[in-house]
Amino acid sequence: MKAIWNNQVIAESNDTVVIENNHYFPPSSINKKFFNSSDTASHCPWKGTASYFTLEVDGKSNADAAWYYPTTSHAAKPIEGYIAFWKGVEITE
Template identity: 65%
Template structure:
């Protein structure tokens, strides 16, 4: 699977984990030079508190377009620190 934004592959993995129709990419398969920390957080009733990254490619910023669970709940431990994308980031094979 690939995560693509602004014509750039920002993640590529054959080991994504799918939860609620979202592909979560292992941290080692992320091109972290395209991620910038965000102060935004949200809470999922069963996964816990999510943290976000802005995706930045070629000077353009897609705010809060990536999220992850740094301290996932027991039920969501398999995706702890794995990163998922949305807000225009295309996920494709």
């Protein structure tokens, strides 16, 4: 699977985990040069508190377009630390 934004592959892996129709990519699969930490956080009742990344590609910014759970509840352990995308990030094979 590939995550693409602004015509750039920002993550690629054969080992994504799909939960609620979102592909969660292993941390080792992202191209870190495109990811900047964000102060944004949100809470999911069954997964825990999510943190976000802003994507920066070729001078364009996509605020909070990637999220992850640094620490998950027991039920969501398979995605702990894994990164998912939204806000126009294309997920493709």
